[in-house]
Amino acid sequence: MENKRNQPSPSRFWMWFNPIGRETGGWAFILNRITALGLTFYLFLHLMVLWLLTQGPAGYNGFVELMHNPFVIVGELLVVAAGILHGLNGIRIILTTFGVSVTQQKSLFYTLMFIAVVAILIFGVRMFTA
Amino acid sequence: MAQTPVSQNISAPKSGETAWLWLVKIATGPLLVIFLLIHFIVNHFAAENGLLTYADVIAYYKNPLIPAMEILFLATVVTHSLIGLRGIILDLKPSRSALKAIDWIFVILGITAVSYGTWLALTIASTGV
Numbered sequence: 001m002e003n004k005r006n007q008p009s010p011s012r013f014w015m016w017f018n019p020i021g022r023e024t025g026g027w028a029f030i031l032n033r034i035t036a037l038g039l040t041f042y043l044f045l046h047l048m049v050l051w052l053l054t055q056g057p058a059g060y061n062g063f064v065e066l067m068h069n070p071f072v073i074v075g076e077l078l079v080v081a082a083g084i085l086h087g088l089n090g091i092r093i094i095l096t097t098f099g100v101s102v103t104q105q106k107s108l109f110y111t112l113m114f115i116a117v118v119a120i121l122i123f124g125v126r127m128f129t130a
Numbered sequence: 131m132a133q134t135p136v137s138q139n140i141s142a143p144k145s146g147e148t149a150w151l152w153l154v155k156i157a158t159g160p161l162l163v164i165f166l167l168i169h170f171i172v173n174h175f176a177a178e179n180g181l182l183t184y185a186d187v188i189a190y191y192k193n194p195l196i197p198a199m200e201i202l203f204l205a206t207v208v209t210h211s212l213i214g215l216r217g218i219i220l221d222l223k224p225s226r227s228a229l230k231a232i233d234w235i236f237v238i239l240g241i242t243a244v245s246y247g248t249w250l251a252l253t254i255a256s257t258g259v
Contacts, residue, residue, distance in 0.1 A: 010221070010222045010223040013221065013222055016221070033218065036211070036214050036215070036218065037215075037218070039211065040211040040214070040215055043207060043208070043211055044243070047204075047243060047246065047247055047250075050250060051250065053184065053187060053250065053253075053254050054250065054253055054254075056184070057183070057184040057185065060183075060184040060187070061183055061184050064182060064183065083166060087162070087163045087166065090159045090160075090163070091159075091160070091163070093140075093141045093156075093159070094141075094156060094159055094160060096140045096141070097140050097141045097142075097156060102140060
C-alpha cells in the first residue's frame with residue numbers, strides 16, 4: 001500500500017512526481033509521466049525548428065552548427081533517454097494490459113529499465129565521442 | 131499489508147476518457163516504437179554520414195518512402211501525445227466546460243501540427259537540390 005499523504009490530487013498535482021514512499025509501480029508512473037511531458041515538449045519544438053528547412057541552406061546549416069555544443073548534446077541525450085524509458089515502460093503497460101506477466105510486472109519493469117540504462121549509456125558514449 | 135488487486139495494476143480508460151481514445155493511445159504506442167526505430171536508423175545510420183547539412187536532407191527526401199514514413203510517424207506521434215496529455219489533464223479534474231475547451235484546442239492543435247508537418251515534408255521533398 002502506498003503512503004496516503006503522497007497521493008496526488010488536482011490541487012496538489014506536484015505529488016504526481018514525489019518519489020518518496022512509493023512502490024515500484026509509483027516510480028514507473030512518475031517516470032512515464034515526466035518522460036511523456038518532456039517528449040511532447042520536444043515533439044513540438046522539433047516541428048518548429050524544422051521550419052528552418054524551408055529557409056534554404058544558410059539558415060539550416062547555421063542552426064546545426066550552433067547545436068554542436070556539449071550543452072545541446074546533453075539535452076539531446078535527455079530526449080533519447082526519455083524516448084527509450086517511455087517506450088520500454090510502455091511495452092510493459094501493453095503486455096500487462098493484455099494479461100501478459102501481470103503478476104511479474106515488477107521484475108519486468110526492472111529488466112526493461114536495465115535494458116534502458118544500457119541503451120542510454122551506448123547512446124551517450126556514441127554522442128559524446130562521435 | 132493487503133496486496134493491491136491485479137485489476138488496479140493494468141492500464142484502463144480513465145474517467146472522462148472513452149474506451150476508443152484509450153484504445154488509440156494503447157495501439158499507437160507499439161507503432162511508435164517501430165516508427166521511432168525506423169526514424170532513427172534511417173536518419174542517423176542509413177543516410178551516409180547522417181543528415182547534418184541542408185543538402186543531405188534535401189537529397190535524402192528525394193526517396194518518396196522517406197516523406198511518406200515521416201508523415202505517418204508524425205500523425206501517429208501527435209495523436210498519441212495529445213491523447214496522453216489530455217489524460218494527464220484529466221487527473222487535474224477539469225470542469226466539463228474546461229474539458230470541452232481543451233478537447234477543441236487539442237483537435238485544432240493536432241490537425242495544425244499534422245497539416246504543417248505534411249506540408250513541410252512535401253515541401254522538402256519537392257525542393258530541387
